[in-house]
Amino acid sequence: MADTPLPQGVGYGVVLGLGLFFALVMNVITWVQARFSRYSPSSAAEFTAASRSLKTGIVVAGIVSSWTWSLTLLQSATQSYTMGISGGYWYAVGGALQIAIFSVIASKVKSNANRATTFPEVAYVRFGTAGHLAFLWCGLVCNTIVSACILLGGETVVSALTGMNSYAALFLIPVGVSIYVATGGLRATFISDATHTFFLLAILLCFVFTVYTRSDTVGSPARLYYLLERAAELSPVDGNYHGSYLTFRSRPGAIFAVQSIITGFGLVNCDQGYWSRAIASNPGTTAKAYFLGGFAWFSIPFACGTTLGLAARALSTLPDFQTLSPSDVSAGLAGVQAVTYVMGKAGAVLALLLVFLSVTSALSAEMIAVATLLSFDVYRQYFRPDATSREIVTVSRYCIAFWPVFSGAIASMFKAVGINMGWLFYFLGVATASGVFPIALTFTWRDLSKAGAVAGSMGGMAIALAVWFAAAKATGGKITVETLSGQWVSFAGNAAAIGAGGVLSVGLSLWRPARFDWEKTRNMRVVSGESGSRDGAIGESGGGKDGDVAVNEKTSEDSDPEFQRLQATDSLDIKSLDVTFRFYGWLFALFAAVITIIIPVPLGAAPYVFSRHFFAGVVGIQIIWLFLAVFLAVALPLIESRKALWRIVRRPLVSSVLNESG
Numbered sequence: 001m002a003d004t005p006l007p008q009g010v011g012y013g014v015v016l017g018l019g020l021f022f023a024l025v026m027n028v029i030t031w032v033q034a035r036f037s038r039y040s041p042s043s044a045a046e047f048t049a050a051s052r053s054l055k056t057g058i059v060v061a062g063i064v065s066s067w068t069w070s071l072t073l074l075q076s077a078t079q080s081y082t083m084g085i086s087g088g089y090w091y092a093v094g095g096a097l098q099i100a101i102f103s104v105i106a107s108k109v110k111s112n113a114n115r116a117t118t119f120p121e122v123a124y125v126r127f128g129t130a131g132h133l134a135f136l137w138c139g140l141v142c143n144t145i146v147s148a149c150i151l152l153g154g155e156t157v158v159s160a161l162t163g164m165n166s167y168a169a170l171f172l173i174p175v176g177v178s179i180y181v182a183t184g185g186l187r188a189t190f191i192s193d194a195t196h197t198f199f200l201l202a203i204l205l206c207f208v209f210t211v212y213t214r215s216d217t218v219g220s221p222a223r224l225y226y227l228l229e230r231a232a233e234l235s236p237v238d239g240n241y242h243g244s245y246l247t248f249r250s251r252p253g254a255i256f257a258v259q260s261i262i263t264g265f266g267l268v269n270c271d272q273g274y275w276s277r278a279i280a281s282n283p284g285t286t287a288k289a290y291f292l293g294g295f296a297w298f299s300i301p302f303a304c305g306t307t308l309g310l311a312a313r314a315l316s317t318l319p320d321f322q323t324l325s326p327s328d329v330s331a332g333l334a335g336v337q338a339v340t341y342v343m344g345k346a347g348a349v350l351a352l353l354l355v356f357l358s359v360t361s362a363l364s365a366e367m368i369a370v371a372t373l374l375s376f377d378v379y380r381q382y383f384r385p386d387a388t389s390r391e392i393v394t395v396s397r398y399c400i401a402f403w404p405v406f407s408g409a410i411a412s413m414f415k416a417v418g419i420n421m422g423w424l425f426y427f428l429g430v431a432t433a434s435g436v437f438p439i440a441l442t443f444t445w446r447d448l449s450k451a452g453a454v455a456g457s458m459g460g461m462a463i464a465l466a467v468w469f470a471a472a473k474a475t476g477g478k479i480t481v482e483t484l485s486g487q488w489v490s491f492a493g494n495a496a497a498i499g500a501g502g503v504l505s506v507g508l509s510l511w512r513p514a515r516f517d518w519e520k521t522r523n524m525r526v527v528s529g530e531s532g533s534r535d536g537a538i539g540e541s542g543g544g545k546d547g548d549v550a551v552n553e554k555t556s557e558d559s560d561p562e563f564q565r566l567q568a569t570d571s572l573d574i575k576s577l578d579v580t581f582r583f584y585g586w587l588f589a590l591f592a593a594v595i596t597i598i599i600p601v602p603l604g605a606a607p608y609v610f611s612r613h614f615f616a617g618v619v620g621i622q623i624i625w626l627f628l629a630v631f632l633a634v635a636l637p638l639i640e641s642r643k644a645l646w647r648i649v650r651r652p653l654v655s656s657v658l659n660e661s662g
């Protein structure tokens with residue numbers, strides 16, 4: 001994009017002004033909550049795990065918002081722009097499956113390691129230092145690449161729309177986020193997530209309605225259909241049936257489907273953020289929240305692909321639509337250019353806000369995840385085993401201050417050597433998917449051995465990198481940024497990562513099974529000196545009352561609330577958790593079968609290009625799905641927290657009246 005639709009000042013205004021405004025609002029909320037509810041962010045359990053007591057709606061909002069990266073919005077549109085409607089669909093499948101499968105894994109986390117805070121901690125109990133360091137490495141690699149990817153997506157859009165200096169954007173975007181995360185901890189990220197999700201979905205709905213009902217250039221599914229037919233004549237998709245953008249019979253779509261699913265599995269398993277959320281939620285609500293979160297999140301990349309990506313391709317047939325260079329497309333600018341063309345400056349401002357919101361909420365989740373890993377698995381594990389709750393919170397805050405600088409520097413290095421967000425997306429699977437089997441099996445399979453866990457995660461990563469480089473050399477003659485991002489090359493790296501991780505971890509464990517006793521992880525030690533719970537906070541759970549898993553409360557002589565909490569949660573009803581595990585196992589299998597087989601396979605197997613009516617039906621489903629997401633991620637948290645919100649609003653009012661009259 002040569003000219004920028006907005007002045008540079010708008011870029012700085014949004015990045016710094018809006019970022020600091022959010023920080024201020026979140027600080028006020030955190031202060032009010034610490035003052036008028038029972039949760040204080042000075043406790044480690046509250047800071048890193050939100051006292052493990054959040055309700056379904058707020059966890060759904062957190063999951064949707066933290067899983068909606070700049071990459072989600074931009075790359076899904078790019079995929080549909082380049083390979084047609086199946087691109088955005090497969091992007092959505094890839095991410096939604098991984099979130100939804102956590103509903104199954106989460107029951108196992110609860111029943112087998114409810115006292116854990118991080119996934120490497122559990123590896124330490126099961127496999128000792130080697131397992132701990134291997135998993136910690138996987139976690140840190142994942143958080144580093146994801147943070148860089150999120151920042152590069154945000155930077156590309158901010159500088160393309162406003163001309164803001166790229167390196168300034170990379171370092172300034174995280175400033176406001178780090179302030180509110182450092183003060184409020186995980187619960188602050190959940191609350192900001194819910195707010196972000198509301199605006200994000202509202203902006204997305206605005207784009208969808210403008211493109212399909214109000215725009216002079218598109219304005220209806222029928223007109224978009226007509227323009228896409230022309231686009232297929234002018235620049236047909238190599239490997240698609242009749243070169244059409246409206247078919248699932250697509251070779252690049254099929255390759256991307258596999259890549260997207262592998263990458264998604266690698267990302268959620270290696271990202272501490274998703275384990276934190278599994279732990280933070282009430283046992284009765286965790287599984288439900290993950291399933292609903294995956295279902296709601298699907299609507300976002302699906303809409304970005306089907307609306308923004310396809311609109312960009314359709315508009316490219318018009319003479320006054322600015323041509324996108326291959327690097328613009330790879331950097332994720334297709335969708336942004338489409339809304340800017342359709343809505344003018346208003347579209348540019350909304351796109352800027354949309355991407356900025358997604359960057360900040362996703363980055364806040366990454367920051368808290370990294371701070372949790374560094375404070376629990378480095379500081380407490382290797383430097384200060386008797387660290388108190390307060391010390392852990394202090395170290396977490398230093399880590400949150402450090403992470404923006406570190407990830408900004410890494411992203412700048414990538415930028416300087418010509419690596420953009422799209423390239424990193426393909427690299428993510430290569431770098432993380434070897435951890436999928438070893439990490440997931442750590443919580444679910446007692447026979448997983450130390451050799452299997454370490455060789456699977458670390459050996460798998462080494463094999464994946466070797467295969468990736470070899471494939472680039474074999475197909476492109478040399479190893480360059482460009483040859484490494486070829487579709488078959490990254491497919492080979494992704495497949496090697498998940499395959500080698502799986503074969504090594506399962507194979508070595510079958511050879512010498514560990515026969516692990518889950519009581520050891522159920523009795524893990526927790527941080528000493530936990531306290532800080534008072535009563536009633538935003539998103540607070542009803543003590544398991546609304547859940548589908550029984551929690552047998554026990555009374556204790558001990559006055560420490562954290563001790564009492566553990567007494568209660570340690571007596572989780574394992575049988576009920578097994579029922580939850582089986583229920584969500586079946587539900588997940590059904591969801592996976594529908595979105596990966598029942599819908600796309602017949603569509604892809606048949607020599608079929610969507611008819612005009614069929615396409616209009618898909619657009620309708622897309623809109624209904626977005627509204628369902630609004631209900632699950634915006635309305636539900638408000639409905640569930642209405643009493644706590646009212647208490648928080650009422651207490652300052654009552655105390656100020658009492659102060660005045662006293």
Ligand SMILES: NC(N)=O
Pocket residue numbers: 067068069071072095264267
């Ligand atoms: N969060 C993802 N995979 O977009």
